[in-house]
Amino acid sequence: MTNAEPLLRVRDLCVTFPARRGRPPVRAVDQVSFDIEAGRTVGLVGESGSGKTTAGRAILQLQPATGGSVRLLGRELTAMSRAQVRGMRRHMQLVQQNPYSSLHPRMTIAQILAEPLTVHRSVPSQRIAERVAELMTLVGMDPAVVPRYPHEFSGGQRQRIVIARALAVNPDFVVCDEPVSAVDVRTQAQIVDLLHDLQDKLRLSYLFIAHDLAVVRAVAHRVAVMYGGRIVELGDAARVYDSPVHPYTRNLLDAVPIPDPARQRAKLAESSPEPQFRGRDGETGPCVFGEDHAAGGMPAWHEVGPGHGVSCRFWPPGVTPPALKGH
Amino acid sequence: MDDRGTLLQVRDLTAQFNLDGVPSRVVKGISFDIAPGEAVGFVGESGCGKSVTARAIMRLAPEGSSVEWGGRILFRGQDLLTLDEHEMRDMRGRRIAMVFQDPMASLNPVMTVGAQIDDILCRHTGVSRRAARRRTVELLGLVGIHDPALRADDYPHQFSGGMRQRVLIAIAVSCQPDLLIADEPTTALDVTVQAQILRLLMRLRRELGMALMLITHDFGVIAGMVERVYVMHGGEIVEFGEIDALFAGPRHSYTQALLAAVPRIETARRTA
Numbered sequence: 239m240t241n242a243e244p245l246l247r248v249r250d251l252c253v254t255f256p257a258r259r260g261r262p263p264v265r266a267v268d269q270v271s272f273d274i275e276a277g278r279t280v281g282l283v284g285e286s287g288s289g290k291t292t293a294g295r296a297i298l299q300l301q302p303a304t305g306g307s308v309r310l311l312g313r314e315l316t317a318m319s320r321a322q323v324r325g326m327r328r329h330m331q332l333v334q335q336n337p338y339s340s341l342h343p344r345m346t347i348a349q350i351l352a353e354p355l356t357v358h359r360s361v362p363s364q365r366i367a368e369r370v371a372e373l374m375t376l377v378g379m380d381p382a383v384v385p386r387y388p389h390e391f392s393g394g395q396r397q398r399i400v401i402a403r404a405l406a407v408n409p410d411f412v413v414c415d416e417p418v419s420a421v422d423v424r425t426q427a428q429i430v431d432l433l434h435d436l437q438d439k440l441r442l443s444y445l446f447i448a449h450d451l452a453v454v455r456a457v458a459h460r461v462a463v464m465y466g467g468r469i470v471e472l473g474d475a476a477r478v479y480d481s482p483v484h485p486y487t488r489n490l491l492d493a494v495p496i497p498d499p500a501r502q503r504a505k506l507a508e509s510s511p512e513p514q515f516r517g518r519d520g521e522t523g524p525c526v527f528g529e530d531h532a533a534g535g536m537p538a539w540h541e542v543g544p545g546h547g548v549s550c551r552f553w554p555p556g557v558t559p560p561a562l563k564g565h
Numbered sequence: 566m567d568d569r570g571t572l573l574q575v576r577d578l579t580a581q582f583n584l585d586g587v588p589s590r591v592v593k594g595i596s597f598d599i600a601p602g603e604a605v606g607f608v609g610e611s612g613c614g615k616s617v618t619a620r621a622i623m624r625l626a627p628e629g630s631s632v633e634w635g636g637r638i639l640f641r642g643q644d645l646l647t648l649d650e651h652e653m654r655d656m657r658g659r660r661i662a663m664v665f666q667d668p669m670a671s672l673n674p675v676m677t678v679g680a681q682i683d684d685i686l687c688r689h690t691g692v693s694r695r696a697a698r699r700r701t702v703e704l705l706g707l708v709g710i711h712d713p714a715l716r717a718d719d720y721p722h723q724f725s726g727g728m729r730q731r732v733l734i735a736i737a738v739s740c741q742p743d744l745l746i747a748d749e750p751t752t753a754l755d756v757t758v759q760a761q762i763l764r765l766l767m768r769l770r771r772e773l774g775m776a777l778m779l780i781t782h783d784f785g786v787i788a789g790m791v792e793r794v795y796v797m798h799g800g801e802i803v804e805f806g807e808i809d810a811l812f813a814g815p816r817h818s819y820t821q822a823l824l825a826a827v828p829r830i831e832t833a834r835r836t837a
Contacts, residue, residue: 279834285755285756285757285758286726286755393611422610422611422782423610423782423784423823423826423827423828424610424822424823424826426826426828427826427828430828431835434834434835449755449756450756450828451756451830452785452827452828452829452830452832453828455828455829455830455831455832455833455834456828456832456833456834456835457834458834459834475833475834476833479830479831479833489757490756490757491830492760493756493757493759493760494756494785494830495759495760495763495783495785495786495788495789496785496788496789496829496830497784497785497788497812497824497827497829498788498812499788499789499808499809499812500809501788501789502785502788502789502790503788503789505760505789506760506763506764506767506789506790509764510760510761510764512761
């Protein structure tokens with residue numbers, strides 16, 4: 239896969255919200271770059287307001303990007319017309335958080351699942367019922383329940399229906415934005431299992447956006463940590479979770495409660511770190527790693543291991559990076 | 566029970582709703598105790614009756630519904646279910662206080678947070694406005710709000726989610742209750758903010774010597790916070806015990822299933 243372009247390639251993606259009520263414009267997504275290979279999952283984690291949802295929407299062209307490039311299946315999405323983007327929608331789909339508001343309450347499951355098939359003309363009309371039944375089976379539900387309405391189903395079942403709708407058009411890439419944060423823990427585990435099975439079966443690629451780091455660990459091959467609109471650390475899940483380099487990543491991982499009384503008590507007994515992260519925009523001179531990006535015109539990004547990188551921005555004052563190989 | 570005695574004794578508590586004339590029992594005769602100063606957890610999935618149980622102690626019916634309580638809720642030996650509304654109002658906020666999941670919905674958007682706390686202090690402790698404000702500033706400082714004297718004049722929307730939850734905790738502890746009930750107090754918050762709020766609750770419990778009833782669906786949250794835990798399912802307590810023992814060896818199959826489903830940060834992706 240070294241010469242071939244990955245399924246999704248995002249480069250320097252920026253989304254700026256215009257100035258409002260005397261406030262300066264907000265850079266919600268700031269030079270975000272990453273790849274997703276076919277059949278793989280990238281987890282995007284960060285706290286509310288970090289820009290992870292906006293990044294997901296900008297990749298799907300649901301939110302205009304103010305800069306950068308998004309290439310899916312080798313085609314540049316940001317330069318496309320609306321009609322062309324609409325044509326690309328059968329390759330890219332979205333699964334959202336709330337299984338209560340993302341299904342039309344007055345449409346039956348059959349109608350909900352048939353809609354994308356009709357819109358994208360992906361199957362001939364006489365085959366729609368058959369395809370709907372197929373989709374229900376695919377997400378582990380009984381095809382006989384399709385005449386029912388969304389309110390007749392539990393949160394977990396609704397989330398399965400939302401996933402079935404996303405898969406109706408046979409997409410290659412699905413953005414899952416907090417797909418399991420509104421359901422109970424046992425249902426959560428079932429949905430995560432389902433997403434795994436579907437990925438194996440259909441070679442799907444996922445961008446899995448979540449604030450729950452434990453869930454992301456369970457699904458992601460690679461993890462990107464967002465803070466203040468930027469990716470501050472990106473690498474294989476094992477590396478990012480087991481040997482995080484960026485202080486923000488450590489901060490985030492440290493805060494995750496552990497379902498083990500002795501360890502969790504010890505954790506809470508430690509004093510709460512409240513580091514003040516500082517953006518280093520417009521700063522001149524060397525960064526925390528001793529490189530001068532402004533002078534060299536280079537991105538503020540440092541490889542710390544194979545496929546593992548960190549940003550030299552947003553380090554709390556006084557924190558020096560751990561000794562790194564190659565630096 | 567240990568030698569601390571009992572603060573709260575709940576016996577055969579039932580809660581019955583009327584849904585379109587059809588009675589539906591969501592809490593089915595549960596009994597439990599909380600000792601003074603003790604931290605007790607209630608875990609379970611949505612709809613298991615844990616929140617309704619918490620609300621029963623405050624005698625608050627879930628929004629837009631009427632509920633019939635049964636059984637006994639003995640608080641310092643006094644049955645809360647037999648108190649009239651006036652007596653109960655005195656109990657609420659003063660002896661028993663509650664913090665909810667959604668801090669924005671619990672605050673008045675058109676009043677400064679300081680004025681809201683002042684009001685409660687005046688009503689419950691009968692102090693002057695001036696003395697109340699002094700105490701309000703003290704309380705905001707206690708829950709870790711910087712520049713409390715200045716922030717008291719801000720409106721709820723000027724606070725972040727975590728800061729709003731701190732304000733609600735300040736309100737809840739304002740009259741030094743004997744029992745603080747926290748219903749999913751960190752569910753809507755970011756993980757770093759969650760850790761701060763949990764630490765704050767621990768510190769306040771220690772400093773004010775109050776008992777804590779923590780309701781959550783999150784086994785990670787419950788693990789570090791309480792001494793004993795009750796697991797609820799379908800309106801019943803299916804298992805209870807010391808927190809360490811319950812995590813080490815859950816007996817009931819439901820508890821086992823719940824614990825097995827908890828995602829762990831150390832556990833990597835299932836390999837295909």
